[in-house]
Amino acid sequence: MNPMGLFEELEKALSPERVTNNETILELHSKDESYHTPHLPDVVVFPENTEEVSEIMKLANKYETVVVPFGLGSSLEGNMIPYDQGIMIDFSMMNKILEVKPEDFLVKVQPGVTRTQLDKALKKHGLFFSVDPGADATLGGMAATNASGTTSVKYGIMRDNVRDLEVVLADGTVFHTGSLAAKSSSGYHLNGIFVGSEGTLGCFTELTLKVFGIPEHTMAGRAAFSSVEDAVDAVIGILQAGIPVARVELVDEQSMKQINWFSETTYAEVPTLFLEFHGNEAGLEQDVDFTREIVSDFNCKELSFETDTAARNRLWDARHNAAYAYIHGNPGKRQMVTDVCLPISELAGAIKDAREAIENSGLVGGIVGHVGDGNYHILLMIDVNNPSDIEKANQVNERIVGYALTRGGTCTGEHGVGVGKKKYQEQEHGPALDVMRKIKAALDPAGKLNPGKVVDLD
Amino acid sequence: MNPMGLFEELEKALSPERVTNNETILELHSKDESYHTPHLPDVVVFPENTEEVSEIMKLANKYETVVVPFGLGSSLEGNMIPYDQGIMIDFSMMNKILEVKPEDFLVKVQPGVTRTQLDKALKKHGLFFSVDPGADATLGGMAATNASGTTSVKYGIMRDNVRDLEVVLADGTVFHTGSLAAKSSSGYHLNGIFVGSEGTLGCFTELTLKVFGIPEHTMAGRAAFSSVEDAVDAVIGILQAGIPVARVELVDEQSMKQINWFSETTYAEVPTLFLEFHGNEAGLEQDVDFTREIVSDFNCKELSFETDTAARNRLWDARHNAAYAYIHGNPGKRQMVTDVCLPISELAGAIKDAREAIENSGLVGGIVGHVGDGNYHILLMIDVNNPSDIEKANQVNERIVGYALTRGGTCTGEHGVGVGKKKYQEQEHGPALDVMRKIKAALDPAGKLNPGKVVDLD
Numbered sequence: 001m002n003p004m005g006l007f008e009e010l011e012k013a014l015s016p017e018r019v020t021n022n023e024t025i026l027e028l029h030s031k032d033e034s035y036h037t038p039h040l041p042d043v044v045v046f047p048e049n050t051e052e053v054s055e056i057m058k059l060a061n062k063y064e065t066v067v068v069p070f071g072l073g074s075s076l077e078g079n080m081i082p083y084d085q086g087i088m089i090d091f092s093m094m095n096k097i098l099e100v101k102p103e104d105f106l107v108k109v110q111p112g113v114t115r116t117q118l119d120k121a122l123k124k125h126g127l128f129f130s131v132d133p134g135a136d137a138t139l140g141g142m143a144a145t146n147a148s149g150t151t152s153v154k155y156g157i158m159r160d161n162v163r164d165l166e167v168v169l170a171d172g173t174v175f176h177t178g179s180l181a182a183k184s185s186s187g188y189h190l191n192g193i194f195v196g197s198e199g200t201l202g203c204f205t206e207l208t209l210k211v212f213g214i215p216e217h218t219m220a221g222r223a224a225f226s227s228v229e230d231a232v233d234a235v236i237g238i239l240q241a242g243i244p245v246a247r248v249e250l251v252d253e254q255s256m257k258q259i260n261w262f263s264e265t266t267y268a269e270v271p272t273l274f275l276e277f278h279g280n281e282a283g284l285e286q287d288v289d290f291t292r293e294i295v296s297d298f299n300c301k302e303l304s305f306e307t308d309t310a311a312r313n314r315l316w317d318a319r320h321n322a323a324y325a326y327i328h329g330n331p332g333k334r335q336m337v338t339d340v341c342l343p344i345s346e347l348a349g350a351i352k353d354a355r356e357a358i359e360n361s362g363l364v365g366g367i368v369g370h371v372g373d374g375n376y377h378i379l380l381m382i383d384v385n386n387p388s389d390i391e392k393a394n395q396v397n398e399r400i401v402g403y404a405l406t407r408g409g410t411c412t413g414e415h416g417v418g419v420g421k422k423k424y425q426e427q428e429h430g431p432a433l434d435v436m437r438k439i440k441a442a443l444d445p446a447g448k449l450n451p452g453k454v455v456d457l458d
Numbered sequence: 459m460n461p462m463g464l465f466e467e468l469e470k471a472l473s474p475e476r477v478t479n480n481e482t483i484l485e486l487h488s489k490d491e492s493y494h495t496p497h498l499p500d501v502v503v504f505p506e507n508t509e510e511v512s513e514i515m516k517l518a519n520k521y522e523t524v525v526v527p528f529g530l531g532s533s534l535e536g537n538m539i540p541y542d543q544g545i546m547i548d549f550s551m552m553n554k555i556l557e558v559k560p561e562d563f564l565v566k567v568q569p570g571v572t573r574t575q576l577d578k579a580l581k582k583h584g585l586f587f588s589v590d591p592g593a594d595a596t597l598g599g600m601a602a603t604n605a606s607g608t609t610s611v612k613y614g615i616m617r618d619n620v621r622d623l624e625v626v627l628a629d630g631t632v633f634h635t636g637s638l639a640a641k642s643s644s645g646y647h648l649n650g651i652f653v654g655s656e657g658t659l660g661c662f663t664e665l666t667l668k669v670f671g672i673p674e675h676t677m678a679g680r681a682a683f684s685s686v687e688d689a690v691d692a693v694i695g696i697l698q699a700g701i702p703v704a705r706v707e708l709v710d711e712q713s714m715k716q717i718n719w720f721s722e723t724t725y726a727e728v729p730t731l732f733l734e735f736h737g738n739e740a741g742l743e744q745d746v747d748f749t750r751e752i753v754s755d756f757n758c759k760e761l762s763f764e765t766d767t768a769a770r771n772r773l774w775d776a777r778h779n780a781a782y783a784y785i786h787g788n789p790g791k792r793q794m795v796t797d798v799c800l801p802i803s804e805l806a807g808a809i810k811d812a813r814e815a816i817e818n819s820g821l822v823g824g825i826v827g828h829v830g831d832g833n834y835h836i837l838l839m840i841d842v843n844n845p846s847d848i849e850k851a852n853q854v855n856e857r858i859v860g861y862a863l864t865r866g867g868t869c870t871g872e873h874g875v876g877v878g879k880k881k882y883q884e885q886e887h888g889p890a891l892d893v894m895r896k897i898k899a900a901l902d903p904a905g906k907l908n909p910g911k912v913v914d915l916d
């Protein structure tokens with residue numbers, strides 16, 4: 001990087017107050033929410049529109065400088081840590097909700113809009129955005145990592161809910177990946193390849209997202225089991241019965257304890273499913289009755305449902321706070337969150353093996369899972385200054401990733417590759433990795449977009 | 459092409475009886491179901507496994523010869539017509555259902571398996587494959603064109619239901635686009651880009667598809683309206699109410715007449731919605747009651763429901779036979795089927811404009827539509843030996859495509875680009891077409907895979 005010339009040109013292209021190498025600002029852009037080592041960018045820029053992003057890309061190109069996009073820094077695999085320095089594009093000033101189209105179930109937003117900001121705006125139209133990764137991430141960031149969360153079993157993941165992206169390529173070209181049509185067989189499906197590309201193929205400057213009508217009725221419940229196997233088998237039973245469950249989350253015994261301690265709840269401290277159903281009143285009642293029958297076949301010890309909003313929110317807050325419960329319960333430690341996803345038939349075995357791996361490591365850790373999708377996380381507490389902790393955590397991760405990959409699974413269900421899952425890409429994708437590399441080389445030949453993440457050029 | 463050396467090498471790689479230039483066989487592989495001009499390939503090969511497909515690709519590479527995959531020839535835009543001759547790979551001998559995994563809602567098939575063959579095999583597991591384009595196409599072909607049809611409003615299009623593809627690239631490399639996991643954020647999403655690539659990026663040799671449990675209850679009905687606008691507005695109302703309709707098809711007045719004549723039915727000859735709901739009994743009843751309220755708000759003149767299987771099948775047969783009804787009613791003519799898709803808020807206007815375009819052309823034509831997705835077809839009858847008919851049909855197509863593209867739509871919702879929609883790619887995709895071209899060049903640098911379709915190298 002030639003910081004002098006580039007810095008001045010960036011100031012000219014944007015405005016001086018939106019280009020900075022202030023140490024505090026650089027620091028804020030050096031890390032995400034993971035245990036991965038922070039690293040400072042050279043400069044942080046705050047564009048206000050697509051044209052400015054295109055200008056930044058052209059200048060980066062001219063000065064052969066790295067570019068990394070930044071949403072809110074809530075990623076979990078070091079996805080946006082700028083290990084090769086360069087320009088970090090912070091999208092917080094591109095945070096407008098541009099258009100809500102209720103008849104088409106679409107909303108157009110800038111990448112810096114956050115999930116809760118969007119939901120607030122949609123509520124008055126009777127609509128909601130379904131993807132809920134827990135954190136109040138930006139939509140741009142969620143598209144970049146192909147986020148999902150608790151509701152994807154019914155409503156789909158980020159990739160399913162992105163109708164169109166405006167993208168700026170490494171050379172400054174601006175284009176759209178899709179259209180507003182609900183489906184298309186026209187040309188190659190660029191939407192799919194850009195969602196989940198983690199800033200390695202281009203930067204998103206506008207997103208058109210699919211939204212849903214707020215369901216007429218919602219019921220949430222908690223089912224307590226004697227074993228993880230029973231809980232997972234009950235979920236398979238619910239899915240096979242065709243019950244359109246909207247959320248089904250597994251929380252293991254250890255994590256229920258941690259939740260009770262943190263949220264001051266008194267839930268049974270056994271493997272538990274948190275469930276939610278959306279639909280019309282009569283249909284929900286029948287779904288719930290059927291669910292009751294199924295879970296009792298799998299030795300459910302307790303099943304309770306909540307219909308009023310406050311009780312439902314309490315329940316889901318407890319579930320969503322699981323990660324924070326561990327963090328607060330282990331001061332001074334950071335959290336490594338694993339993220340494998342398997343065919344659901346392999347999930348019970350995987351979780352049993354994961355529990356064994358945690359016990360063997362001697363680390364504190366609990367398991368929570370988006371069990372309807374076969375995706376589970378270990379919340380593993382580590383002292384990042386203790387090499388032995390890092391080593392043990394890596395061993396746990398390596399073991400569970402290996403278990404998943406030999407059974408048709410993936411090393412990351414929703415957090416993305418970043419730097420943390422880079423080493424598993426060859427094993428997971430085999431010759432497909434070379435296809436990905438060719439696509440990367442075709443679209444970012446100089447390898448300047450978020451280098452070191454997802455795939456390397458060679 | 460060097461037919462002598464290549465032909466002999468193909469015979470050696472497969473076996474002599476599975477490599478042919480028999481005129482009748484070439485003829486059978488020269489056309490699809492569209493009005494597009496047929497063209498013979500040089501040779502047709504019938505591989506039995508992935509290794510043989512890889513060998514064919516390597517030989518094609520060596521002899522610098524074109525390769526085009528062939529399913530059943532049911533495409534509608536000349537998608538597999540071999541205008542540059544070369545080798546046609548017929549996948550009819552790769553037609554095995556390899557594995558059904560009911561717990562994971564997955565099935566693994568070879569590309570030559572047809573839709574009805576698959577559904578028969580799934581039925582005994584209580585499962586069904588949701589994508590229903592009408593024709594009994596092969597799954598390989600359906601993935602190649604990203605087919606959809608009547609059920610995609612609830613269950614998604616082909617791209618949503620392909621979990622993994624085994625692909626053979628132009629150089630013979632074999633790789634997998636995905637995994638068996640329900641979701642993944644690992645690497646670039648190759649599934650999405652290969653589904654809908656129409657044989658221009660590689661050949662599919664194995665598909666892992668998502669399947670669904672056969673719904674507990676199904677209700678189908680017919681709603682008759684005074685105008686297309688009312689019918690479309692009623693659909694928007696149904697969707698906004700969050701009623702999870704499984705199918706919602708529009709048939710215009712002219713097509714209802716043609717259906718009555720062909721299927722010997724006595725349905726009201728007015729704009730009609732064919733509807734289907736899947737779910738539990740109580741939920742369905744409430745959905746139907748709610749639907750009744752909504753359609754009555756939009757001047758529905760008649761609403762009738764069928765629950766028994768025979769009556770339901772009669773109803774859907776009538777709808778599915780709309781295209782054949784026109785063909786039988788217009789002997790000596792062929793059918794041009796248009797395929798635009800728009801945001802649903804633009805659909806009523808588009809259909810009104812389309813009806814005007816048909817009237818102006820003087821051609822016989824009816825409109826049917828997958829209205830829940832904003833996708834409609836004009837079934838336009840033309841004499842392919844009469845240049846004036848072709849000219850008029852092209853004018854109609856051009857007008858409705860233009861209408862769709864200026865309103866955020868696409869020139870093809872489900873039939874693919876083939877040769878028929880090639881001319882609209884620049885207008886629809888703008889600078890994105892260059893991104894597609896770069897991907898094509900990266901994966902098929904010599905441009906030998908189904909050339910002339912989707913995008914050109916330069």
